[in-house]
Amino acid sequence: MEESKNKEYQQELFDKLRKSTSLKKEEECFGCYMKPAAWWLLEKPNPKMSDLQKLISNNCPHFKKGPLPAKNTCSASIFDVVKKAAKEKKLVRFDCIANLHGFVYPIVQGDKLYGYIGACYSKKDVSAEVLDIFAAFTDAIVRETQKELELSKLYETIRPRAIALSTVHTVHRLISSTLDLAELLPRIARLSLQILRANRCSIKLVDAKRKLLLPKATVDLREKKVRLKKVKIGKWAPGKAFKQGRPIRGDDFLAIPLIDEDVIGVITMYDKIDKKPFTAFDQEIMSTLAEQAVIAIKNAQLYKEQEKLTMGSIKSLAKVLDTRAPGTYVPRASFLKIALAIGQEMRLTTNDLKSLEYAAILHDAGEIIVPDEVLTKPTKLTGKEYAIVKEHPAVGVEIIKHMKALKSATPIVLYHHEKYDGSGYPRGLKKDQIPLGARIMAVVSAFEAMVTKRPYRTIKSIEEAMEEIKNNAGTQFDPKVVDVFLKIMARKDIHLMMERELYGHQ
Amino acid sequence: MDINKIFQSEIHRKIVKFFHENQSSLDTPRGVATWIGEDRAKVKTALEDLVKARILIANRSTSTTGYSYTRDTRLISRIDKLLK
Numbered sequence: 001m002e003e004s005k006n007k008e009y010q011q012e013l014f015d016k017l018r019k020s021t022s023l024k025k026e027e028e029c030f031g032c033y034m035k036p037a038a039w040w041l042l043e044k045p046n047p048k049m050s051d052l053q054k055l056i057s058n059n060c061p062h063f064k065k066g067p068l069p070a071k072n073t074c075s076a077s078i079f080d081v082v083k084k085a086a087k088e089k090k091l092v093r094f095d096c097i098a099n100l101h102g103f104v105y106p107i108v109q110g111d112k113l114y115g116y117i118g119a120c121y122s123k124k125d126v127s128a129e130v131l132d133i134f135a136a137f138t139d140a141i142v143r144e145t146q147k148e149l150e151l152s153k154l155y156e157t158i159r160p161r162a163i164a165l166s167t168v169h170t171v172h173r174l175i176s177s178t179l180d181l182a183e184l185l186p187r188i189a190r191l192s193l194q195i196l197r198a199n200r201c202s203i204k205l206v207d208a209k210r211k212l213l214l215p216k217a218t219v220d221l222r223e224k225k226v227r228l229k230k231v232k233i234g235k236w237a238p239g240k241a242f243k244q245g246r247p248i249r250g251d252d253f254l255a256i257p258l259i260d261e262d263v264i265g266v267i268t269m270y271d272k273i274d275k276k277p278f279t280a281f282d283q284e285i286m287s288t289l290a291e292q293a294v295i296a297i298k299n300a301q302l303y304k305e306q307e308k309l310t311m312g313s314i315k316s317l318a319k320v321l322d323t324r325a326p327g328t329y330v331p332r333a334s335f336l337k338i339a340l341a342i343g344q345e346m347r348l349t350t351n352d353l354k355s356l357e358y359a360a361i362l363h364d365a366g367e368i369i370v371p372d373e374v375l376t377k378p379t380k381l382t383g384k385e386y387a388i389v390k391e392h393p394a395v396g397v398e399i400i401k402h403m404k405a406l407k408s409a410t411p412i413v414l415y416h417h418e419k420y421d422g423s424g425y426p427r428g429l430k431k432d433q434i435p436l437g438a439r440i441m442a443v444v445s446a447f448e449a450m451v452t453k454r455p456y457r458t459i460k461s462i463e464e465a466m467e468e469i470k471n472n473a474g475t476q477f478d479p480k481v482v483d484v485f486l487k488i489m490a491r492k493d494i495h496l497m498m499e500r501e502l503y504g505h506q
Numbered sequence: 507m508d509i510n511k512i513f514q515s516e517i518h519r520k521i522v523k524f525f526h527e528n529q530s531s532l533d534t535p536r537g538v539a540t541w542i543g544e545d546r547a548k549v550k551t552a553l554e555d556l557v558k559a560r561i562l563i564a565n566r567s568t569s570t571t572g573y574s575y576t577r578d579t580r581l582i583s584r585i586d587k588l589l590k
Contacts, residue, residue, distance in 0.1 A: 160528070163528050163531050163533075163541065164530070164531075166531075166533055166537045166540075166541075167530065167531050167532045167533060169537075170532050170533050170534055170537065170570070170572040171532060171572070173534070173567070173569055173570050173572070174565055174567045174569075174570065174572050175567075176569075177567040177568045177569040177570075178567065178568075187565075187567075190565070191532065191565060191572070194532055194563065194565065194574040194575075194577075195530050195531075195532055195574070196530065197529060197530060197577070221577065273577055273579060274579070285530065
C-alpha cells in the first residue's frame with residue numbers, strides 16, 4: 001500500500017516537473033551556457049542500465065551516432081555517476097567518453113530519492129560554482145513542485161470533508177430552527193433524503209414500555225403509499241440497530257440509532273436514487289447527522305414537556321379563579337380556537353400565537369381583586385366599583401409576570417380592554433398603539449362575554465353577538481381583526497364546535 | 507429559466523458544477539459562495555434562479571435556506587452532458 005502510494009506520488013511529481021515552466025527556463029538558461037546540453041529526467045530512484053541507455057539514446061546526439069561498444073561504455077560510466085549521486089544525494093559532475101561534460105542531480109525529499117535530472121553532451125566544462133547555482137535553483141524548483149503537489153493532494157482530501165462538514169452545519173441550522181416535534185421529524189427525514197440521495201426515510205422513536213419502535217415520520221419521495229409500521233426491538237434493521245446501538249447497513253438500507261444517553265430511536269434510509277448500495281461514507285455522514293438530530297429531538301421533547309408544565313400551571317390558575325364565577329375563567333376550546341385562528345390568519349409568529357393562547361386563558365386573572373359582590377352584580381356598577389374593575393388588567397400582569405413563559409403574554413393581558421378609538425382602559429391607547437394580540441383578544445373576549453352566561457347581561461345568540469361585534473368595528477374593535485373574526489366564524493367547523501359547547505348540540 | 511440559458515451565465519454554471527460534483531451537499535448561500543469563490547449576494551440570486559429552474563431544491567427554515575441538488579435523474583444526466 002505504502003509502496004504503491006510512493007509510486008503514485010513519484011509519477012505525479014515527475015509529471016509536474018515535466019510540465020514545469022521554471023524547470024524549462026532553467027534548462028534553457030544553463031543550456032545556453034553549456035553550449036549545448038542534452039537534458040533528461042530519470043523517473044526511477046534505482047534505475048536499470050537499460051532505462052538509462054534508452055533515456056540517453058533519446059536525448060544525446062553523440063550517443064545516437066556512436067557504435068554499440070561506445071554506447072555501452074558511455075551508459076556504464078553515466079550509470080556509475082547516477083549510483084554515486086544516489087549515494088551522496090548531491091549533484092555529481094562527469095566527463096563522458098567523447099570528452100564532453102555533464103552532471104547528474106538527484107531529486108531528494110528528506111531521505112527519499114525519487115529520480116534524477118541529468119545533463120550531458122556539453123562542450124563546455126561547467127565550473128563547480130555554476131553547478132552549485134544550478135543545484136540551488138533546481139532544488140528550489142523541485143521543492144516548489146513538491147509543495148504544489150502536496151497542496152493539491154490536501155485539497156483533494158480535505159475539500160470533500162469540508163463540504164460534508166458544511167452540509168452537517170447547514171442541517172444543524174435548519175433543524176434547530178424549530179422546536180415543534182411534528183415539524184422537526186419530517187424535516188430531518190427530508191434533509192437526510194437529500195443528503196444521502198435516497199428515496200425513503202423513516203424515523204422511529206422508542207416506546208420503552210411496549211418494547212416497540214413507533215413510526216413518527218416516514219417520507220417516501222417516490223410518491224409511494226407509505227405504511228407506518230411499528231417495529232419490535234431486535235427485529236428488522238431498525239430494531240437491530242436500536243438493540244445493538246450501532247448502525248446496520250445493507251445494500252438498500254441504512255439504519256442509524258439515535259443515541260443520547262440511551263438510544264431514543266432509529267433513523268432508517270432506504271433505496272438510493274442511483275440504485276447503488278449504501279457506502280461507509282454514507283454511514284459516516286448519516287451518523288453525524290443522527291447526532292445533530294438527537295440534540296434537536298431532545299430539545300423539542302424538552303420544550304414540549306416545558307410547555308405542558310406551563311399550560312398545566314395556567315389551567316390550574318384558571319381553575320382556581322373559576323371557582324368564584326364558574327364558566328367565566330376556564331375558556332371553552334372554541335374561543336381558544338377562534339383566537340388562534342384569527343392570529344394565524346393575521347400571520348402571527350409561532351411565539352406570538354403561544355402568547356395569545358396563554359393570554360386567552362389568563363386575560364382576566366386580575367379580576368381576583370374584584371370583590372364577589374361586584375363581580376356578580378347584575379345591575380350597573382358604581383363609579384368606585386368600575387374603578388376597581390379597571391384595575392384588573394394591571395393586577396393580571398402582576399400575577400403572571402413571575403412566570404417567565406408568560407412574559408410575552410403580558411401586553412395582551414394589560415391592553416385587552418383598550419378600545420380602537422382610544423376610549424378603553426388602562427391607558428386609552430388607540431389603533432396600532434394597541435398590540436395586535438390585545439386587539440384580537442378584545443374581540444374574542446367580548447364575543448365570549450356576549451354568548452355565555454354573565455350576571456350583568458343577558459345571553460345573546462351567536463349571530464346577534466357577531467352583529468354587535470361588526471357594529472363596533474372601528475370604534476371598540478380593530479376593523480381588520482373584525483373582518484378576520486367574521487371570516488373565521490363563517491367556518492363550519494368553528495360554528496359546529498361552538499354550538500356543541502354552548503348549547504350541547506351534536 | 508431555460509437550462510441552456512443558465513449555462514451561459516458563469517456564476518450559474520459554477521453553482522451547478524459544484525452541486526453536480528458534490529451531489530450530497532446541502533449548503534447556505536454563504537457556504538456555496540465560499541466553495542465557488544463568488545460574491546455571496548450574486549450567489550444568493552443565482553441560487554433562487556436555479557430553484558425556479560428545478561435544478562436545486564430550497565430547504566427553507568426561519569433562520570436560513572439550505573440548497574441541495576435536484577433528485578431528477580434525467581435532469582442530472584442532461585446536466586452531466588452539458589458540463590462535459
